Amino acid sequence: MRDRNDQNRSGPGFNRRDFLKGSAAAATATAMATQGSEEAAAANLKTNVFAAAAQNVTLNVNGKDHTVKVEPRVTLLHVLRNNLNLTGCKEVDERSADGADTVMIDGKTVLAGSRLAIECEGKKIRTVESLRRGEKVDEVVAGFVKHDAMQCGFCTPGFVVATRAFLDKNPKASLADIQKGLGGNICRCGTYQGITACALEISKGGK
C-alpha cells in the first residue's frame, strides 16, 4: 500500500504520530487551522457516518476485545499486525490474491487485507494464533507439521486458517473438493502436496 508507513500506530513500541507530535511543535500552529475545520466538519456528520480521522474501533479478536485508534481506511490486516502484534497473517500482495492474510470472521474466511478494520466492529475475529492453546495445537497445525506442508513458511498461517475453515465446512472433503476450495491460497515453494495430504487425512479421504 502506497501509504502503509503513514498509518496510525497506537500499539506498543515506536509510534510515529507521537514522535511527530513531540518533534514538530513548530508545525502545530499551522496545523491547527486545518484541524479546526476538520472538527467542525465532523460535528456535522450524519449518524452512522464516521469521520476520516482516527477513531476508536473495538475489535473482538480470539475472544478478547481490543480498542485501537485507527482511521477508517486502515485494513484489518494492518491492525492485527501493527496494533495488536498478531503477525500470523501476512501481507504478500495488496490485492490479497494469495490468501496469506486469511482470518475467520463469524466463522467465515475473510482476506484481512481486503477488509477495513472498522467494518469488523461487533464481529468475532479469529486468527491463526487462536489455533494454539498452550501446548495444544489444532489438528490442522499438527497435520502441516506431520506432512511437512511448508518450506519458507510465509504462506503457511493463511493456508492453515483456510484449511481449518474449509474442513469445518466440508468435513468429508475429497481431493477434488480440497483442490477447489483451497485454490485461493498460493505457496511459491509449492508445498501443495503436503497441504492436501494433511487436509485429506483429516477428512479421511472424503469417505
Add this chain to the structure above:
Amino acid sequence: MRPFEYARPQNESEALDLLNDHDANTAVLAGGTDLIALLQEDLQAPQRVVDIKQVESMQGIAADGDGVVIGALTTLEEISESPMLADYRSLGDVVDGVRAIQIQQMGTLGGDLCHLPNCWFYRNGYGLLALENGESLVAAGDNRYHAILGNQGPAKFVSAARFAPALIAWGADVRVIGPDAGSSEWLPLEHFFVTPKVESQGVSVLKPGQLISHVRLPATTGRVSSTYEVLQMEGLDWPLATAAATIDLDGGVVREASIVMGHVAPMPWVAHEAAQSLIGQPVDEVSAGRAGEIAVAQATPLRDNAYKVQLAKTAVKRAVLSAADMLEGAL
C-alpha cells in the same frame, strides 16, 4: 489508500442518502474483494465509503411468484447452497469456478456485477480505455487477455462480471435504486452493461449514487442450464473465456435457447445466432459444435489473443452439451 469517511446504513433509503452526499463522490462497499484493491491502488478516491452490508432488504434469496429474487448482498456461497437456486445450475457452475473459499464467502452477487475490469492497463492507472494521445495502449501492447469481440471501438478490456452470462441467459432482471431515495427501476440485466466510448461512461448504466439492490430470475419452466469457464490454472484466477447456455428441451429437441459468452468482450456477449442455430435440433456434438462456430464467427482478435477464439468456441460447445447433461466423455 487516501482517507475517507465510513458510513454504515441500515436500509436502502439511508444508503442512498449517504451515497449522494459529497456530489456522490462515494463508493459502495459490500464484500470488498474489488473495492479495497481499487482504493489501495488509488484507482478510486471516494470521500466516503458506504458499507451496505447491514441493509437487510438486500440480503438473501426469496421466491417471487414463479421466479426467484436474489438480494445483491447474497454471497457466492449462499448462491451455491440455496435449494431455491438448485435448478438454475449455471449459477452454481460459476461459484464452482471461483476456486477459493475466501472469495466464495466474501464475494457478493451485486459486487460481481459491478466488478471493474481486471485489464492490467486499467489496474495500472491508464484508465478503462487506456488511450495515450488518442492511441490505444491495449492495441499496441500486451493484449493476450483482452477482448476478441466488440473490440473495434476504444474499449478492449473484458467485462469481469462472472455471473452475468448465466444470469442474462436466464433472462434475469436487475433492480437499480437511486440516486434519490425511493427511485428504483427494474431493467433486463442485458441492458445494464455498457461498452464505453468515452472513459466517463464506465462499464454499466449505474450513475454516481446508484446501486444494484436485487436480481430477479424468471421461473425455470423446466429449462436446463450450464456455465462453462475456461480456466488457465487450478487455483483462483479469472477465466480466459466463458459461456452460459439456458435451453428449453422438448423431447430431446431444442425449443428455445439462449447463449451468452463472458470474458470475451467489454460486456457480456449475447450470441443470438448461435442460440438460434440450436432450435429444432437435438443437442449433440454436431449441433453444439456448430453453435460454438457461429458464436465466434465475427471475432476480431487482437495481436496476442487469437487463441481465445478457440477457447470461446469450445466454451459455447461445452456449455450447451453440459446443460443437456451430455458433456461427460465429449471433447
